[in-house]
Amino acid sequence: MTNELKIRDKISNQVKELFNLRGKQTKKSGIDFLNYSGSIYDHDEINAIINSLLDGWLGIGEKSNKFQKEFAIYNDLKYCLVTNSGSSSSLLAITALCSKETKNYCKPGDEIITPASTFPTTLNPIIQNNLIPVFVDVELGTYNIDANSLEHAISEKTKGIMLTHVLGNPNEMDKIKKIVERYNLFLIEDCCDALGSTYKGQKVGTWGDFATHSFFPAHHMTMGEGGAILTNNLQLKRTAQSIRDWGRDCYCEFNERNPNGACKKRFEFEINGDKIDHRYVYSNIGYNLKPLELQCAMALEQLKKLPTFIRQRKRNFKILYDELEHLDSIFILPRFLKDSEVSWFAFTLTIRENINIKRAELQQYLEKNKIQTRVLFAGNILKHPAYRDINYKIIGKLSNSDKIFKNSFFVGVYPGLSEENMIYIASKIKKFVNNHNLTNF
Ligand SMILES: Cc1ncc(COP(=O)(O)O)c(C=O)c1O
Structure with a gap:
């Protein structure tokens, strides 16, 4: 073993020792704060980060490539690009659909159908790209778009649908897919809260043109901050990559060894008769939305733990559901489609309208x-101030979205919470209801 390897080994062992010393982090109900979510990691991730730094490659490189491949395989999709957030992934997805490189691309004034109850940066790229959001209401219980009413939102200007699998809960994808095919629409699935969920045995994110993911610490797995965008379409992947990477036309990997580039014509490229190095030709109005290599080193370790994380999320959700099921006349409990397997992000309660609880x-x-x-x-x-002056369309009434604005909230089911913590959370909700004399226990 070289001296360098010996020192690295020593550092790794010391980090492991430190985590052993801390022991398993458990939360004491009533004493420790039971967060709605949080990151779970140990010496595996910290050592991966340290080793990545010591390897001396800071921008995306080998580990990022490995993660992109493994994450694509996990999600049953062909191509994955890592990004610096879920929000950036949504921005990339919509911007790519507006690129002239995309067949039947979206132009200013074109319409994108999207739920009115939504996360801001799922909606914002529609506005930022001068497209018109067409808002449809969502259902209470699933908090997803009502697939049956989606068709009412279609006009000659409709170009696509941007939806979210809310808090892990898959949308009715077979129905939505049929509409997408019938009207030749783009479909983006925001899977930021739904990593690992399936509908009719098929992963969320595989039904449309793009899937977006977030690795913010609250989500199913984390790299600190970060995200990913996935697709099965090579051209869409290249366009998204270009927009992620400053708008460059070049699609060489970081370790491309052919001096003439992956396109093999790097120095033959011409603009108006002038030869120019293709690596620095800009074909899109781009950004820089890349994460660091060390984040992807962390993500590789998190991916190994993901099945356990998802199992624990499902267990915690079930405990809470079983404990609170009898309060169905007071709260709208989470509802999911019978053909879905949900990788839960959280547990939502909506106070029913006739119930005297604030x-x-x-x-x-x-x-x-x-x-x-x-x-x-x-x-x-x-209802939020930022959206007061935007151009938009509404289909029907947004009464459920209004109810969510007023009466919904969620608590956590993340793996940092034990079975005992879940029973405690349920007991406090029951106690509050009991104190209000709404039902007897
Ligand atoms: C459904 C949904 N979409 C998008 C995002 C944005 O992800 P990020 O925080 O990584 O930008 C979030 C954020 O947590 C989210 O919950």
């Missing part, structure tokens, strides 16, 4: 009892 009061009560709560994204996003 959401803020319940949230305050839970937070006081060290249970973190969060409202469901933006609810009806049109």
